[in-house]
Amino acid sequence: NLTALRLSYEREDYQGVVEVGEKRFELTDLQEGDLEKLFFSYVRLQNAKRAAASGTQLSSMLQKAGSFDKAAIVMEAIAAMSPNDLNLKIQVATLFEKAGNTELATRELEEVAAALEREKKYRELVKILRLLSQLNPKRQDLKQKIAATHALIELLARRKKFQVTVAGLSTIGLLVVGVVPFLYEVKAREAYSHATRLEQAAMLSLDFQRAKEAYLEVVQGYCFSSRVASAQEGLERISHLEQTYLTRVENEAAASRQRQEAHMLALKGDLAARLRDAESMERAGDFQKAHAAYLQVTRDFAEIPAVKNIHLPVRISTTPEGASFLVDSKEVGKTPYVYRYRPGTKLTFTLTRSGCAPVQQTVELAEQWELHFKLQRVATASLNLVPAISQPMATAQSKVIVASRDGNVYAIDPRARSVAWQRMVGRFGDRISDLEARSDEIYLSTVTGEVTALSASSGKSRWICKIGSSVLAAPAVSDDGRWVAVGATSGDVCGINNESGALAWRFRTENEIVAKPLFAGQLLIVGSTDNYLYAYSLESQSIILARELPADITSDLTPVGSTFLTATSNGMLFCLESSTLNLVWSQTLGKPITTRICTSPQAVLVGTASGQVLALNPQTGGKLWTYAAGKDAVTGLAAGTRQLLVAQESGLLTALDLKSGAADWTNQAETPILAPPILVDGVMYVGFMTGRMEQWEVVE
Known part of the structure; x- marks a missing residue:
């Protein structure tokens, strides 16, 4: 802050000096040099009150240091701003006397004497004249003036007492006749001395007008005085100094304008380059750097008015x-x-x-x-068209097919938001098997053992085959569409001619079948709750391979290239070769799998009864990531291109990033979700126990 005060003084920014000094410092905090700068700044700004306060402090400091001459100059500057304060002039004279400068002390006292004489304060005048006489013991005029003043005082006293005599009056008249020319010269000298002091003060304050007026007063008012010639020279000198100063100020202002114009021109060139750099960053998509560049431009080029428009x-x-x-x-x-x-x-x-x-x-x-x-994800539409949705849905011809416990199969047209068709296939309360959609047909079975192929467009049956036992798992259709296979709760596996609907062959396992079979070329692979996998040859119509697993096979057989996946009730997942049933890998998950096995090019995905979602490496079975969805069982998964949609029994719906397993968004419904979500033409459909179906936009 002291540096700011000094720099402002060097630049002749006196207002700046005052602002820094007043805001940051007490007068007692400043050293002599800094206090002097503050004092003379007040003088140049003609702030008499502040100048007196700071000047008095500075004078006191100088006197303590023994610098009486400097202290006198300071007090003289204060007195010049308050010309009617005679006490200040007396203080100035005293300081000049202490400094050994009798001439200047004499001039100050002579000004005081002149002022007292104008005010007719003759007794005080005598005191000042005596001080002058002490300073100048050889001056006879002072002694004469003291005597004349004493006489005048006595004359006035006699007048007051009405004791004035003719002789006294004559004496006073003679004195006045003798004193008037003398007083005239004294006043002229005093006026000239005052003008010279104002000239000295003007050299500091640069206020030349008062000094010019003082010299002009001597020239015009005391034209018979011996000081007229000197006063004329002083007037010419001060006028020349004023003109020189004004010329210098004007030249400096012109130079400053030129420097400012050159500076602004250079700034504008730099500004254009910096703006081009910022725009280039923005075009490259680096908005953080571009923003920082624009912001720095507004700070670095704040003096350019156009920058305010950035x-x-x-x-x-x-x-x-x-x-x-x-x-x-x-x-x-x-x-x-x-x-x-x-x-x-x-x-x-x-x-x-x-x-x-x-x-x-x-x-x-x-x-x-x-x-x-x-953004918080919400359903785009909600439909209430079926009694309840509690098992996996299927899709065909852009319709959502729902098997309900009221014995009906419903085909819902999402675009029309209506039921396209409804077909009763079983009794109220009975569970229809999971659905299989292939081409334009829907395959299903009932607890009474009726397997049927329904038209996806009309819901009409193309054939019905009675196998005599209930079926829970979805039927399987061969790749060539020739055969339909179902696994019954009786442990029977039935093969149906898909063209005629006739029962073509049958074989039995040791326990019920709850997992969907799998066609693999000329083999039908079946998993039973007797812990065995069976490979049935369609050509020889016989079992050619069997492999035992550690527990009941409860998960649909899911193909992955030349292998397939399945899971057992003890929470283990297996990958086996389709042609040999040889084990490729296995993974212990700890809890039973409660979802269909879901696959993507990057991962095998499953959900468990403990609320976990796991992503496994398709080649090794190693865990890629695990997501803890919550305590409730995961009831369904649906894999998109980059997202995995997870449904839980509690009604929680979660979208996970397929690559990392991080949650993109969640939504908590008020009713349970027992069926897995299903994707139809890029739209996700979620079914609830209440029969409500919500439509969700899939954003990947």
């Missing part, structure tokens, strides 16, 4: 992307969107997107480079 960029982004960005109810773009603002702007905006709850906010933009919002 608008900083802020990137408005959302998860998922593609939200409409509305300002004042008008859409200005889609996220991610770059909005430009001035710091301090209050922005009120709305974000809307299908499948997401709208967001409305008011944000004060200061120096943000990005505003990111994770």
Whole structure:
């Protein structure tokens, strides 16, 4: 702060000196040199009150240091600003006397004497004249003036007492006649001395007008005095100094303008280059660096007025992307969107997107480079068309096929939001088997042992085959569409001619079958709760391979290239070769699998009864990631391109990133979810126990 005070004084920024001094320091805190700068700044600004306070402090400091001459100059400057304060002039004279400068002390006292004489304070005048006489013992005029003043005092006293005599009056008259020319010269000298002191003060304050007026008063008012010639020279000298000063100020101002213009020209060149760099960063998509560059430009080039018009960029982004960005109810773009603002702007905006709850906010933009919002996912539609949804749904011809416990199969048209057809296939309360959709047909079975092929477009049966035993698992259809196979709760496996619906062959396992069979070329692979896998040859119509697993086989057989996956009731997952039933790998999960095995190019995905979702390496079975969805059982999985949709019995729906297993979003419903979600034409459908079906947009 002291550096700022000194630099301001060197630049002749006296207002700056005063502001720094008053805000940051007490007068007692400043050293002699800094206090002197503050004092003379007050003098130049003609602030008499502040100058007196700081000058008195400075004078006291100088006197303590023995610098009486400097102290006298300071007090003289104060006295010049308060010409009517005679005590200040007496103090100045005293300081000059202590400094050994009798001439200047004499001049100050002579000014005091002149002022007292004008005010007719003759007794005080005598005291000052005596001081002058002490300083100048050889001056006879002072002694004469003291005597004349004494006489005048006595004359006035006699007048007051009415004791004036003619002789006294004559004497006074003679004295006056003798004293008037003398007093005239004394006054002229005093006026000249006053003018010279004002000239000295003007050299510090640069206020030449008062000194010019003082010299002009001597020239015009005391034209018969011996000081007139000197006063004329002083007037010319002070006028020349004033003109020189004004010329210098004007030249410095012109030079300063030239420097400023050159500086501004250079700044504008730098500004253009910096703006190009910032725009290049923005085009490259590095908004954080671009924003920092624009912000630095506004700081570095603040003195250029046009910089105030620079608008900083802020990137408005959302998860998922593609939200409409509305300002004042008008859409200005889609996220991610770059909005430009001035710091301090209050922005009120709305974000809307299908499948997401709208967001409305008011944000004060200061120096943000990005505003990111994770939009809350919501269903795009809700349908209440079936009594209950408690088992896996199927899809065919862009319809969602639902098997309900009321004995009916429903085909729901999501676009029309209506039931396309409804077919009763069983009794009320009975469980229909899981559904298999192939081409334009739906395959299913009932607890009474009727296997049927329904048209996906009309719901009409193409054939019905009675096998005599209930079926829970979905039927399997061979790759060539020739055969349909079902595993019954009796342990029987039945092969049906898909063209005629006739029972073609049958074999029996040792216990019920709850897992969907798998066609693998000319083999039919079946998993039973007798712990065995069976490979049945379609050519020889006989079992050619069998392999025992550690527990009941409870999970549908899921093909993966030349291998297949299945799981047992003890929480183990197996990968086996389809042609030999040889084990490729196995993985112990700890809890039973409660979902169908879901596959993607990168992973094998399963959900467990303990609420865990696991992703396994398809080649080795090693765990890629695990997600703890909650305590409730996972009831279904649906894999998209980049997301895995997870349903839980508690009604919680979660979208996971397929690569990392991180949760993208969650939604908690009020009713349980027992059926896995299903994807139809890029839209996810979720069925609830209450029969409600929600439509969700899949954003990947």
